Amino acid sequence: MPIDWSPLKEIIDHQNRFVLTSHVRPDADALGSELGMAILLRSMGKTVQIINPGATPAHLQFLDPEAEIKSVHDSPALKxxxxxCDVHIVLDTSAWGQLGEVGKVMKTATTQKVVIDHHVSSDDLGATQFKDTSSPATGCLVYEFMQAINHTPDVRAASCLYAAIATDTGWFRFPSTTSKTMRTIASLMDAGANPAELYSLLYEQAAVPRLHLSGIVLQRVATACDGQLAYTYVTQSDFAKSKAHPADTENLVNQCMTVAGTRAAFIxxxxxxxxxxxxxxxxxxxDVTPIAEQLGGGGHRQASGAMLPGPRETALEKLIELFGEELKKQAPPGGLDEK
Ligand SMILES: [Mn+2]
Known part of the structure:
Protein backbone atom coordinates (compact mmCIF):
# COMPACT_ATOMS: atom_id res chain seq x y z
CA MET A 1 0.00 0.00 0.00
CA PRO A 2 1.57 3.29 -1.02
CA ILE A 3 1.63 5.86 1.76
CA ASP A 4 -0.78 8.79 1.54
CA TRP A 5 1.56 11.70 2.28
CA SER A 6 -1.08 14.43 2.26
CA PRO A 7 -1.52 14.46 6.08
CA LEU A 8 2.22 15.14 6.46
CA LYS A 9 2.07 17.99 3.93
CA GLU A 10 -0.88 19.36 5.91
CA ILE A 11 1.02 19.20 9.23
CA ILE A 12 4.10 20.88 7.72
CA ASP A 13 2.01 23.62 6.11
CA HIS A 14 0.45 24.52 9.46
CA GLN A 15 3.45 24.24 11.81
CA ASN A 16 6.80 25.98 12.10
CA ARG A 17 9.20 24.51 14.67
CA PHE A 18 10.29 20.93 14.06
CA VAL A 19 12.48 18.62 16.12
CA LEU A 20 13.71 15.53 14.28
CA THR A 21 14.99 12.49 16.12
CA SER A 22 15.94 8.87 15.58
CA HIS A 23 17.09 5.75 17.39
CA VAL A 24 19.98 5.15 19.77
CA ARG A 25 23.25 4.22 18.02
CA PRO A 26 22.12 6.01 14.86
CA ASP A 27 23.12 4.45 11.53
CA ALA A 28 23.42 6.11 8.14
CA ASP A 29 19.71 5.54 7.42
CA ALA A 30 18.76 7.32 10.65
CA LEU A 31 21.15 10.24 10.13
CA GLY A 32 20.74 10.50 6.36
CA SER A 33 16.95 10.52 6.66
CA GLU A 34 17.06 13.17 9.39
CA LEU A 35 19.39 15.39 7.37
CA GLY A 36 17.40 14.92 4.16
CA MET A 37 14.21 15.84 5.98
CA ALA A 38 15.85 18.80 7.76
CA ILE A 39 17.15 20.24 4.49
CA LEU A 40 13.69 19.83 2.94
CA LEU A 41 11.90 21.49 5.87
CA ARG A 42 14.32 24.42 5.87
CA SER A 43 13.78 24.92 2.16
CA MET A 44 10.10 25.29 3.08
CA GLY A 45 10.98 28.06 5.57
CA LYS A 46 10.69 25.93 8.72
CA THR A 47 12.85 25.98 11.85
CA VAL A 48 14.46 22.58 12.38
CA GLN A 49 16.64 20.98 15.05
CA ILE A 50 17.93 17.42 14.98
CA ILE A 51 18.22 16.05 18.52
CA ASN A 52 19.18 12.40 18.98
CA PRO A 53 19.38 10.15 22.06
CA GLY A 54 23.14 9.89 21.55
CA ALA A 55 26.12 11.25 19.65
CA THR A 56 26.75 10.72 15.94
CA PRO A 57 29.31 7.89 15.52
CA ALA A 58 32.68 9.19 14.32
CA HIS A 59 32.59 7.22 11.05
CA LEU A 60 29.32 8.90 10.03
CA GLN A 61 30.23 12.47 10.93
CA PHE A 62 31.05 13.17 7.28
CA LEU A 63 27.30 13.19 6.62
CA ASP A 64 26.96 16.19 8.94
CA PRO A 65 30.04 18.37 8.34
CA GLU A 66 28.56 21.31 10.25
CA ALA A 67 27.70 19.05 13.22
CA GLU A 68 24.13 20.28 13.33
CA ILE A 69 22.95 16.95 14.75
CA LYS A 70 22.98 17.18 18.55
CA SER A 71 22.83 14.59 21.30
CA VAL A 72 20.16 15.39 23.90
CA HIS A 73 22.94 15.11 26.49
CA ASP A 74 24.89 18.03 24.92
CA SER A 75 22.96 20.77 26.78
CA PRO A 76 19.83 21.26 28.92
CA ALA A 77 18.55 23.75 26.31
CA LEU A 78 17.99 20.81 23.96
CA LYS A 79 15.47 19.18 26.32
CA CYS A 85 8.67 22.73 19.35
CA ASP A 86 5.44 22.28 17.36
CA VAL A 87 6.13 18.86 15.85
CA HIS A 88 8.39 15.89 16.64
CA ILE A 89 9.34 13.81 13.64
CA VAL A 90 10.69 10.38 14.62
CA LEU A 91 12.59 8.72 11.78
CA ASP A 92 13.75 5.11 11.34
CA THR A 93 12.15 3.74 14.54
CA SER A 94 8.69 3.42 16.05
CA ALA A 95 9.71 2.15 19.49
CA TRP A 96 9.96 4.16 22.71
CA GLY A 97 12.73 1.81 23.81
CA GLN A 98 14.88 3.05 20.90
CA LEU A 99 14.52 6.74 21.75
CA GLY A 100 16.45 6.82 25.04
CA GLU A 101 16.43 10.16 26.85
CA VAL A 102 14.74 11.91 23.89
CA GLY A 103 11.79 9.53 24.29
CA LYS A 104 11.53 10.30 28.01
CA VAL A 105 11.30 14.03 27.31
CA MET A 106 8.95 13.50 24.35
CA LYS A 107 6.57 11.50 26.54
CA THR A 108 6.05 14.55 28.76
CA ALA A 109 5.38 16.87 25.79
CA THR A 110 1.91 17.43 24.31
CA THR A 111 3.50 18.24 20.95
CA GLN A 112 2.21 16.69 17.72
CA LYS A 113 4.19 13.59 16.73
CA VAL A 114 4.98 12.09 13.35
CA VAL A 115 6.68 8.75 12.65
CA ILE A 116 8.37 7.96 9.33
CA ASP A 117 9.67 4.40 9.51
CA HIS A 118 10.13 1.01 7.86
CA HIS A 119 10.57 -1.24 10.94
CA VAL A 120 8.13 -4.02 11.81
CA SER A 121 8.15 -3.79 15.61
CA SER A 122 6.33 -0.72 16.88
CA ASP A 123 4.77 0.96 19.91
CA ASP A 124 1.94 3.43 19.86
CA LEU A 125 3.90 6.66 20.10
CA GLY A 126 0.68 8.64 19.82
CA ALA A 127 1.98 9.75 16.43
CA THR A 128 0.62 10.16 12.94
CA GLN A 129 2.39 7.25 11.27
CA PHE A 130 3.91 7.13 7.81
CA LYS A 131 5.10 3.54 7.79
CA ASP A 132 5.96 1.08 5.08
CA THR A 133 7.55 -2.10 6.39
CA SER A 134 8.27 -3.24 2.82
CA SER A 135 10.46 -0.20 2.22
CA PRO A 136 14.20 -1.00 2.33
CA ALA A 137 15.13 2.24 4.12
CA THR A 138 13.61 5.24 5.82
CA GLY A 139 15.63 7.26 3.30
CA CYS A 140 13.35 5.87 0.57
CA LEU A 141 10.30 7.12 2.47
CA VAL A 142 11.76 10.62 2.86
CA TYR A 143 12.43 10.65 -0.88
CA GLU A 144 8.87 9.43 -1.54
CA PHE A 145 7.56 12.38 0.43
CA MET A 146 9.75 14.75 -1.59
CA GLN A 147 8.31 13.25 -4.77
CA ALA A 148 4.77 13.57 -3.44
CA ILE A 149 5.27 17.31 -3.02
CA ASN A 150 7.25 17.72 -6.28
CA HIS A 151 10.47 18.63 -4.51
CA THR A 152 13.87 17.83 -6.04
CA PRO A 153 16.55 17.35 -3.36
CA ASP A 154 19.71 19.45 -3.52
CA VAL A 155 23.07 17.68 -3.80
CA ARG A 156 23.55 17.46 -0.01
CA ALA A 157 20.11 16.02 0.66
CA ALA A 158 20.51 13.62 -2.28
CA SER A 159 23.87 12.42 -0.91
CA CYS A 160 22.43 11.91 2.59
CA LEU A 161 19.50 9.90 1.24
CA TYR A 162 21.80 7.88 -1.03
CA ALA A 163 23.94 6.96 1.98
CA ALA A 164 20.79 6.06 3.95
CA ILE A 165 19.45 3.73 1.27
CA ALA A 166 22.79 2.25 0.17
CA THR A 167 23.72 1.22 3.72
CA ASP A 168 20.31 -0.17 4.74
CA THR A 169 20.22 -2.31 1.57
CA GLY A 170 23.81 -3.57 2.01
CA TRP A 171 24.73 -1.60 -1.12
CA PHE A 172 21.57 -2.82 -2.91
CA ARG A 173 22.14 -6.54 -2.38
CA PHE A 174 19.54 -7.27 0.33
CA PRO A 175 16.26 -8.75 -0.92
CA SER A 176 14.46 -5.59 0.24
CA THR A 177 15.98 -3.86 -2.81
CA THR A 178 13.49 -3.45 -5.67
CA SER A 179 13.52 -1.82 -9.08
CA LYS A 180 11.73 1.09 -7.40
CA THR A 181 14.69 1.42 -5.01
CA MET A 182 17.00 1.61 -8.02
CA ARG A 183 14.81 4.27 -9.65
CA THR A 184 15.03 6.30 -6.43
CA ILE A 185 18.80 5.84 -6.49
CA ALA A 186 18.93 6.97 -10.13
CA SER A 187 17.02 10.14 -9.20
CA LEU A 188 19.39 10.81 -6.30
CA MET A 189 22.34 10.46 -8.69
CA ASP A 190 20.64 12.86 -11.09
CA ALA A 191 20.39 15.25 -8.13
CA GLY A 192 24.16 15.00 -7.64
CA ALA A 193 24.82 12.06 -5.27
CA ASN A 194 28.22 10.51 -6.05
CA PRO A 195 28.23 6.71 -5.36
CA ALA A 196 32.00 6.17 -5.64
CA GLU A 197 32.75 8.99 -3.23
CA LEU A 198 30.03 7.89 -0.76
CA TYR A 199 31.23 4.28 -0.88
CA SER A 200 34.74 5.36 -0.04
CA LEU A 201 33.56 7.62 2.80
CA LEU A 202 31.42 4.83 4.24
CA TYR A 203 33.56 1.74 3.78
CA GLU A 204 37.15 2.69 3.06
CA GLN A 205 38.07 4.61 6.20
CA ALA A 206 39.13 1.70 8.43
CA ALA A 207 41.93 1.97 10.94
CA VAL A 208 44.36 -0.96 11.19
CA PRO A 209 42.95 -2.17 14.60
CA ARG A 210 39.65 -2.89 12.88
CA LEU A 211 41.36 -5.33 10.53
CA HIS A 212 43.27 -6.90 13.41
CA LEU A 213 40.00 -7.44 15.29
CA SER A 214 38.50 -9.03 12.16
CA GLY A 215 41.44 -11.41 12.09
CA ILE A 216 40.85 -12.55 15.66
CA VAL A 217 37.09 -12.90 15.25
CA LEU A 218 37.10 -14.61 11.84
CA GLN A 219 39.58 -17.22 13.15
CA ARG A 220 36.75 -18.36 15.43
CA VAL A 221 33.98 -18.77 12.87
CA ALA A 222 32.26 -22.10 13.42
CA THR A 223 29.16 -23.76 11.98
CA ALA A 224 26.29 -25.63 13.60
CA CYS A 225 22.86 -27.04 12.71
CA ASP A 226 24.24 -29.13 9.81
CA GLY A 227 26.14 -26.18 8.43
CA GLN A 228 23.05 -24.00 8.18
CA LEU A 229 24.29 -21.66 10.90
CA ALA A 230 27.64 -19.83 11.06
CA TYR A 231 28.64 -17.89 14.15
CA THR A 232 31.44 -16.21 16.03
CA TYR A 233 31.98 -14.01 19.07
CA VAL A 234 33.95 -11.03 20.35
CA THR A 235 35.14 -10.53 23.92
CA GLN A 236 36.21 -7.43 25.80
CA SER A 237 39.79 -8.73 25.81
CA ASP A 238 39.68 -8.89 21.97
CA PHE A 239 38.96 -5.17 21.96
CA ALA A 240 41.81 -4.57 24.38
CA LYS A 241 44.25 -6.73 22.38
CA SER A 242 43.44 -5.21 18.99
CA LYS A 243 42.76 -1.67 20.28
CA ALA A 244 39.59 -1.77 18.16
CA HIS A 245 36.19 -0.27 19.08
CA PRO A 246 32.77 -1.94 19.42
CA ALA A 247 31.71 -0.30 16.12
CA ASP A 248 34.51 -2.25 14.43
CA THR A 249 32.46 -5.47 14.78
CA GLU A 250 29.73 -4.15 12.49
CA ASN A 251 30.35 -6.16 9.34
CA LEU A 252 31.70 -9.36 10.88
CA VAL A 253 28.34 -11.12 11.09
CA ASN A 254 27.81 -10.51 7.37
CA GLN A 255 31.14 -12.18 6.69
CA CYS A 256 29.88 -15.26 8.57
CA MET A 257 27.04 -15.37 6.02
CA THR A 258 29.53 -15.85 3.19
CA VAL A 259 30.11 -19.48 4.28
CA ALA A 260 28.54 -21.81 1.70
CA GLY A 261 25.37 -23.57 2.83
CA THR A 262 24.49 -21.15 5.63
CA ARG A 263 20.95 -19.89 6.02
CA ALA A 264 21.70 -17.77 9.08
CA ALA A 265 24.51 -16.31 11.15
CA PHE A 266 25.06 -14.59 14.44
CA ILE A 267 27.78 -12.77 16.31
CA ASP A 287 13.19 -15.15 9.35
CA VAL A 288 15.31 -14.40 12.43
CA THR A 289 12.75 -12.20 14.22
CA PRO A 290 11.16 -15.12 16.17
CA ILE A 291 14.58 -15.82 17.71
CA ALA A 292 15.24 -12.16 18.51
CA GLU A 293 11.78 -11.83 20.05
CA GLN A 294 12.23 -14.92 22.25
CA LEU A 295 15.30 -13.15 23.61
CA GLY A 296 13.43 -9.90 24.21
CA GLY A 297 14.87 -8.16 21.13
CA GLY A 298 13.55 -7.43 17.65
CA GLY A 299 14.29 -6.04 14.21
CA HIS A 300 13.85 -7.18 10.62
CA ARG A 301 13.40 -10.62 9.00
CA GLN A 302 17.00 -10.68 7.78
CA ALA A 303 18.65 -8.60 10.51
CA SER A 304 17.67 -8.57 14.17
CA GLY A 305 19.30 -8.20 17.54
CA ALA A 306 18.93 -8.87 21.27
CA MET A 307 20.84 -8.85 24.56
CA LEU A 308 21.82 -12.01 26.46
CA PRO A 309 23.37 -12.53 29.88
CA GLY A 310 26.68 -14.41 30.07
CA PRO A 311 28.58 -16.55 30.46
CA ARG A 312 29.51 -16.84 26.80
CA GLU A 313 29.23 -20.66 26.61
CA THR A 314 25.66 -20.54 27.93
CA ALA A 315 24.72 -17.76 25.51
CA LEU A 316 26.22 -19.68 22.56
CA GLU A 317 24.40 -22.89 23.56
CA LYS A 318 21.11 -21.06 23.95
CA LEU A 319 21.45 -19.42 20.52
CA ILE A 320 22.43 -22.64 18.74
CA GLU A 321 19.44 -24.36 20.36
CA LEU A 322 17.02 -21.59 19.30
CA PHE A 323 18.43 -21.55 15.77
CA GLY A 324 18.21 -25.37 15.60
CA GLU A 325 14.49 -25.27 16.45
CA GLU A 326 13.71 -22.35 14.18
CA LEU A 327 15.71 -23.72 11.21
CA LYS A 328 13.65 -26.92 11.46
CA LYS A 329 10.39 -24.95 11.72
CA GLN A 330 11.30 -22.85 8.71
CA ALA A 331 12.81 -25.67 6.61
CA PRO A 332 12.33 -25.01 2.89
CA PRO A 333 9.38 -27.06 1.50
CA GLY A 334 11.51 -29.31 -0.76
CA GLY A 335 14.23 -29.85 1.84
CA LEU A 336 17.63 -28.20 1.93
CA ASP A 337 18.79 -29.70 -1.38
CA GLU A 338 16.34 -27.59 -3.33
CA LYS A 339 17.49 -24.32 -1.82
MN1 LIG B 1 16.53 1.96 8.50
Whole structure:
Protein backbone atom coordinates (compact mmCIF):
# COMPACT_ATOMS: atom_id res chain seq x y z
CA MET A 1 0.00 0.00 0.00
CA PRO A 2 1.57 3.29 -1.02
CA ILE A 3 1.63 5.86 1.76
CA ASP A 4 -0.78 8.79 1.54
CA TRP A 5 1.56 11.70 2.28
CA SER A 6 -1.08 14.43 2.26
CA PRO A 7 -1.52 14.46 6.08
CA LEU A 8 2.22 15.14 6.46
CA LYS A 9 2.07 17.99 3.93
CA GLU A 10 -0.88 19.36 5.91
CA ILE A 11 1.02 19.20 9.23
CA ILE A 12 4.10 20.88 7.72
CA ASP A 13 2.01 23.62 6.11
CA HIS A 14 0.45 24.52 9.46
CA GLN A 15 3.45 24.24 11.81
CA ASN A 16 6.80 25.98 12.10
CA ARG A 17 9.20 24.51 14.67
CA PHE A 18 10.29 20.93 14.06
CA VAL A 19 12.48 18.62 16.12
CA LEU A 20 13.71 15.53 14.28
CA THR A 21 14.99 12.49 16.12
CA SER A 22 15.94 8.87 15.58
CA HIS A 23 17.09 5.75 17.39
CA VAL A 24 19.98 5.15 19.77
CA ARG A 25 23.25 4.22 18.02
CA PRO A 26 22.12 6.01 14.86
CA ASP A 27 23.12 4.45 11.53
CA ALA A 28 23.42 6.11 8.14
CA ASP A 29 19.71 5.54 7.42
CA ALA A 30 18.76 7.32 10.65
CA LEU A 31 21.15 10.24 10.13
CA GLY A 32 20.74 10.50 6.36
CA SER A 33 16.95 10.52 6.66
CA GLU A 34 17.06 13.17 9.39
CA LEU A 35 19.39 15.39 7.37
CA GLY A 36 17.40 14.92 4.16
CA MET A 37 14.21 15.84 5.98
CA ALA A 38 15.85 18.80 7.76
CA ILE A 39 17.15 20.24 4.49
CA LEU A 40 13.69 19.83 2.94
CA LEU A 41 11.90 21.49 5.87
CA ARG A 42 14.32 24.42 5.87
CA SER A 43 13.78 24.92 2.16
CA MET A 44 10.10 25.29 3.08
CA GLY A 45 10.98 28.06 5.57
CA LYS A 46 10.69 25.93 8.72
CA THR A 47 12.85 25.98 11.85
CA VAL A 48 14.46 22.58 12.38
CA GLN A 49 16.64 20.98 15.05
CA ILE A 50 17.93 17.42 14.98
CA ILE A 51 18.22 16.05 18.52
CA ASN A 52 19.18 12.40 18.98
CA PRO A 53 19.38 10.15 22.06
CA GLY A 54 23.14 9.89 21.55
CA ALA A 55 26.12 11.25 19.65
CA THR A 56 26.75 10.72 15.94
CA PRO A 57 29.31 7.89 15.52
CA ALA A 58 32.68 9.19 14.32
CA HIS A 59 32.59 7.22 11.05
CA LEU A 60 29.32 8.90 10.03
CA GLN A 61 30.23 12.47 10.93
CA PHE A 62 31.05 13.17 7.28
CA LEU A 63 27.30 13.19 6.62
CA ASP A 64 26.96 16.19 8.94
CA PRO A 65 30.04 18.37 8.34
CA GLU A 66 28.56 21.31 10.25
CA ALA A 67 27.70 19.05 13.22
CA GLU A 68 24.13 20.28 13.33
CA ILE A 69 22.95 16.95 14.75
CA LYS A 70 22.98 17.18 18.55
CA SER A 71 22.83 14.59 21.30
CA VAL A 72 20.16 15.39 23.90
CA HIS A 73 22.94 15.11 26.49
CA ASP A 74 24.89 18.03 24.92
CA SER A 75 22.96 20.77 26.78
CA PRO A 76 19.83 21.26 28.92
CA ALA A 77 18.55 23.75 26.31
CA LEU A 78 17.99 20.81 23.96
CA LYS A 79 15.47 19.18 26.32
CA UNK A 80 13.69 22.53 26.41
CA UNK A 81 13.69 22.62 22.59
CA UNK A 82 12.04 19.17 22.53
CA UNK A 83 9.30 20.43 24.84
CA UNK A 84 8.77 23.72 23.02
CA CYS A 85 8.67 22.73 19.35
CA ASP A 86 5.44 22.28 17.36
CA VAL A 87 6.13 18.86 15.85
CA HIS A 88 8.39 15.89 16.64
CA ILE A 89 9.34 13.81 13.64
CA VAL A 90 10.69 10.38 14.62
CA LEU A 91 12.59 8.72 11.78
CA ASP A 92 13.75 5.11 11.34
CA THR A 93 12.15 3.74 14.54
CA SER A 94 8.69 3.42 16.05
CA ALA A 95 9.71 2.15 19.49
CA TRP A 96 9.96 4.16 22.71
CA GLY A 97 12.73 1.81 23.81
CA GLN A 98 14.88 3.05 20.90
CA LEU A 99 14.52 6.74 21.75
CA GLY A 100 16.45 6.82 25.04
CA GLU A 101 16.43 10.16 26.85
CA VAL A 102 14.74 11.91 23.89
CA GLY A 103 11.79 9.53 24.29
CA LYS A 104 11.53 10.30 28.01
CA VAL A 105 11.30 14.03 27.31
CA MET A 106 8.95 13.50 24.35
CA LYS A 107 6.57 11.50 26.54
CA THR A 108 6.05 14.55 28.76
CA ALA A 109 5.38 16.87 25.79
CA THR A 110 1.91 17.43 24.31
CA THR A 111 3.50 18.24 20.95
CA GLN A 112 2.21 16.69 17.72
CA LYS A 113 4.19 13.59 16.73
CA VAL A 114 4.98 12.09 13.35
CA VAL A 115 6.68 8.75 12.65
CA ILE A 116 8.37 7.96 9.33
CA ASP A 117 9.67 4.40 9.51
CA HIS A 118 10.13 1.01 7.86
CA HIS A 119 10.57 -1.24 10.94
CA VAL A 120 8.13 -4.02 11.81
CA SER A 121 8.15 -3.79 15.61
CA SER A 122 6.33 -0.72 16.88
CA ASP A 123 4.77 0.96 19.91
CA ASP A 124 1.94 3.43 19.86
CA LEU A 125 3.90 6.66 20.10
CA GLY A 126 0.68 8.64 19.82
CA ALA A 127 1.98 9.75 16.43
CA THR A 128 0.62 10.16 12.94
CA GLN A 129 2.39 7.25 11.27
CA PHE A 130 3.91 7.13 7.81
CA LYS A 131 5.10 3.54 7.79
CA ASP A 132 5.96 1.08 5.08
CA THR A 133 7.55 -2.10 6.39
CA SER A 134 8.27 -3.24 2.82
CA SER A 135 10.46 -0.20 2.22
CA PRO A 136 14.20 -1.00 2.33
CA ALA A 137 15.13 2.24 4.12
CA THR A 138 13.61 5.24 5.82
CA GLY A 139 15.63 7.26 3.30
CA CYS A 140 13.35 5.87 0.57
CA LEU A 141 10.30 7.12 2.47
CA VAL A 142 11.76 10.62 2.86
CA TYR A 143 12.43 10.65 -0.88
CA GLU A 144 8.87 9.43 -1.54
CA PHE A 145 7.56 12.38 0.43
CA MET A 146 9.75 14.75 -1.59
CA GLN A 147 8.31 13.25 -4.77
CA ALA A 148 4.77 13.57 -3.44
CA ILE A 149 5.27 17.31 -3.02
CA ASN A 150 7.25 17.72 -6.28
CA HIS A 151 10.47 18.63 -4.51
CA THR A 152 13.87 17.83 -6.04
CA PRO A 153 16.55 17.35 -3.36
CA ASP A 154 19.71 19.45 -3.52
CA VAL A 155 23.07 17.68 -3.80
CA ARG A 156 23.55 17.46 -0.01
CA ALA A 157 20.11 16.02 0.66
CA ALA A 158 20.51 13.62 -2.28
CA SER A 159 23.87 12.42 -0.91
CA CYS A 160 22.43 11.91 2.59
CA LEU A 161 19.50 9.90 1.24
CA TYR A 162 21.80 7.88 -1.03
CA ALA A 163 23.94 6.96 1.98
CA ALA A 164 20.79 6.06 3.95
CA ILE A 165 19.45 3.73 1.27
CA ALA A 166 22.79 2.25 0.17
CA THR A 167 23.72 1.22 3.72
CA ASP A 168 20.31 -0.17 4.74
CA THR A 169 20.22 -2.31 1.57
CA GLY A 170 23.81 -3.57 2.01
CA TRP A 171 24.73 -1.60 -1.12
CA PHE A 172 21.57 -2.82 -2.91
CA ARG A 173 22.14 -6.54 -2.38
CA PHE A 174 19.54 -7.27 0.33
CA PRO A 175 16.26 -8.75 -0.92
CA SER A 176 14.46 -5.59 0.24
CA THR A 177 15.98 -3.86 -2.81
CA THR A 178 13.49 -3.45 -5.67
CA SER A 179 13.52 -1.82 -9.08
CA LYS A 180 11.73 1.09 -7.40
CA THR A 181 14.69 1.42 -5.01
CA MET A 182 17.00 1.61 -8.02
CA ARG A 183 14.81 4.27 -9.65
CA THR A 184 15.03 6.30 -6.43
CA ILE A 185 18.80 5.84 -6.49
CA ALA A 186 18.93 6.97 -10.13
CA SER A 187 17.02 10.14 -9.20
CA LEU A 188 19.39 10.81 -6.30
CA MET A 189 22.34 10.46 -8.69
CA ASP A 190 20.64 12.86 -11.09
CA ALA A 191 20.39 15.25 -8.13
CA GLY A 192 24.16 15.00 -7.64
CA ALA A 193 24.82 12.06 -5.27
CA ASN A 194 28.22 10.51 -6.05
CA PRO A 195 28.23 6.71 -5.36
CA ALA A 196 32.00 6.17 -5.64
CA GLU A 197 32.75 8.99 -3.23
CA LEU A 198 30.03 7.89 -0.76
CA TYR A 199 31.23 4.28 -0.88
CA SER A 200 34.74 5.36 -0.04
CA LEU A 201 33.56 7.62 2.80
CA LEU A 202 31.42 4.83 4.24
CA TYR A 203 33.56 1.74 3.78
CA GLU A 204 37.15 2.69 3.06
CA GLN A 205 38.07 4.61 6.20
CA ALA A 206 39.13 1.70 8.43
CA ALA A 207 41.93 1.97 10.94
CA VAL A 208 44.36 -0.96 11.19
CA PRO A 209 42.95 -2.17 14.60
CA ARG A 210 39.65 -2.89 12.88
CA LEU A 211 41.36 -5.33 10.53
CA HIS A 212 43.27 -6.90 13.41
CA LEU A 213 40.00 -7.44 15.29
CA SER A 214 38.50 -9.03 12.16
CA GLY A 215 41.44 -11.41 12.09
CA ILE A 216 40.85 -12.55 15.66
CA VAL A 217 37.09 -12.90 15.25
CA LEU A 218 37.10 -14.61 11.84
CA GLN A 219 39.58 -17.22 13.15
CA ARG A 220 36.75 -18.36 15.43
CA VAL A 221 33.98 -18.77 12.87
CA ALA A 222 32.26 -22.10 13.42
CA THR A 223 29.16 -23.76 11.98
CA ALA A 224 26.29 -25.63 13.60
CA CYS A 225 22.86 -27.04 12.71
CA ASP A 226 24.24 -29.13 9.81
CA GLY A 227 26.14 -26.18 8.43
CA GLN A 228 23.05 -24.00 8.18
CA LEU A 229 24.29 -21.66 10.90
CA ALA A 230 27.64 -19.83 11.06
CA TYR A 231 28.64 -17.89 14.15
CA THR A 232 31.44 -16.21 16.03
CA TYR A 233 31.98 -14.01 19.07
CA VAL A 234 33.95 -11.03 20.35
CA THR A 235 35.14 -10.53 23.92
CA GLN A 236 36.21 -7.43 25.80
CA SER A 237 39.79 -8.73 25.81
CA ASP A 238 39.68 -8.89 21.97
CA PHE A 239 38.96 -5.17 21.96
CA ALA A 240 41.81 -4.57 24.38
CA LYS A 241 44.25 -6.73 22.38
CA SER A 242 43.44 -5.21 18.99
CA LYS A 243 42.76 -1.67 20.28
CA ALA A 244 39.59 -1.77 18.16
CA HIS A 245 36.19 -0.27 19.08
CA PRO A 246 32.77 -1.94 19.42
CA ALA A 247 31.71 -0.30 16.12
CA ASP A 248 34.51 -2.25 14.43
CA THR A 249 32.46 -5.47 14.78
CA GLU A 250 29.73 -4.15 12.49
CA ASN A 251 30.35 -6.16 9.34
CA LEU A 252 31.70 -9.36 10.88
CA VAL A 253 28.34 -11.12 11.09
CA ASN A 254 27.81 -10.51 7.37
CA GLN A 255 31.14 -12.18 6.69
CA CYS A 256 29.88 -15.26 8.57
CA MET A 257 27.04 -15.37 6.02
CA THR A 258 29.53 -15.85 3.19
CA VAL A 259 30.11 -19.48 4.28
CA ALA A 260 28.54 -21.81 1.70
CA GLY A 261 25.37 -23.57 2.83
CA THR A 262 24.49 -21.15 5.63
CA ARG A 263 20.95 -19.89 6.02
CA ALA A 264 21.70 -17.77 9.08
CA ALA A 265 24.51 -16.31 11.15
CA PHE A 266 25.06 -14.59 14.44
CA ILE A 267 27.78 -12.77 16.31
CA UNK A 268 27.94 -12.37 20.10
CA UNK A 269 29.60 -9.17 21.21
CA UNK A 270 30.54 -8.87 24.86
CA UNK A 271 29.63 -5.44 26.23
CA UNK A 272 31.52 -3.41 28.84
CA UNK A 273 28.90 -4.59 31.40
CA UNK A 274 29.81 -8.23 30.49
CA UNK A 275 26.42 -8.92 28.89
CA UNK A 276 26.34 -10.08 25.26
CA UNK A 277 24.76 -8.28 22.38
CA UNK A 278 23.78 -10.69 19.63
CA UNK A 279 23.28 -9.66 15.99
CA UNK A 280 21.30 -12.11 13.89
CA UNK A 281 21.37 -12.32 10.09
CA UNK A 282 19.76 -14.62 7.56
CA UNK A 283 19.21 -15.33 3.93
CA UNK A 284 15.86 -14.65 2.32
CA UNK A 285 14.31 -18.05 3.18
CA UNK A 286 14.75 -17.64 6.93
CA ASP A 287 13.19 -15.15 9.35
CA VAL A 288 15.31 -14.40 12.43
CA THR A 289 12.75 -12.20 14.22
CA PRO A 290 11.16 -15.12 16.17
CA ILE A 291 14.58 -15.82 17.71
CA ALA A 292 15.24 -12.16 18.51
CA GLU A 293 11.78 -11.83 20.05
CA GLN A 294 12.23 -14.92 22.25
CA LEU A 295 15.30 -13.15 23.61
CA GLY A 296 13.43 -9.90 24.21
CA GLY A 297 14.87 -8.16 21.13
CA GLY A 298 13.55 -7.43 17.65
CA GLY A 299 14.29 -6.04 14.21
CA HIS A 300 13.85 -7.18 10.62
CA ARG A 301 13.40 -10.62 9.00
CA GLN A 302 17.00 -10.68 7.78
CA ALA A 303 18.65 -8.60 10.51
CA SER A 304 17.67 -8.57 14.17
CA GLY A 305 19.30 -8.20 17.54
CA ALA A 306 18.93 -8.87 21.27
CA MET A 307 20.84 -8.85 24.56
CA LEU A 308 21.82 -12.01 26.46
CA PRO A 309 23.37 -12.53 29.88
CA GLY A 310 26.68 -14.41 30.07
CA PRO A 311 28.58 -16.55 30.46
CA ARG A 312 29.51 -16.84 26.80
CA GLU A 313 29.23 -20.66 26.61
CA THR A 314 25.66 -20.54 27.93
CA ALA A 315 24.72 -17.76 25.51
CA LEU A 316 26.22 -19.68 22.56
CA GLU A 317 24.40 -22.89 23.56
CA LYS A 318 21.11 -21.06 23.95
CA LEU A 319 21.45 -19.42 20.52
CA ILE A 320 22.43 -22.64 18.74
CA GLU A 321 19.44 -24.36 20.36
CA LEU A 322 17.02 -21.59 19.30
CA PHE A 323 18.43 -21.55 15.77
CA GLY A 324 18.21 -25.37 15.60
CA GLU A 325 14.49 -25.27 16.45
CA GLU A 326 13.71 -22.35 14.18
CA LEU A 327 15.71 -23.72 11.21
CA LYS A 328 13.65 -26.92 11.46
CA LYS A 329 10.39 -24.95 11.72
CA GLN A 330 11.30 -22.85 8.71
CA ALA A 331 12.81 -25.67 6.61
CA PRO A 332 12.33 -25.01 2.89
CA PRO A 333 9.38 -27.06 1.50
CA GLY A 334 11.51 -29.31 -0.76
CA GLY A 335 14.23 -29.85 1.84
CA LEU A 336 17.63 -28.20 1.93
CA ASP A 337 18.79 -29.70 -1.38
CA GLU A 338 16.34 -27.59 -3.33
CA LYS A 339 17.49 -24.32 -1.82
MN1 LIG B 1 16.53 1.96 8.50
Missing amino acids: KAILE LVQQANRKFKVSLRSRVNF
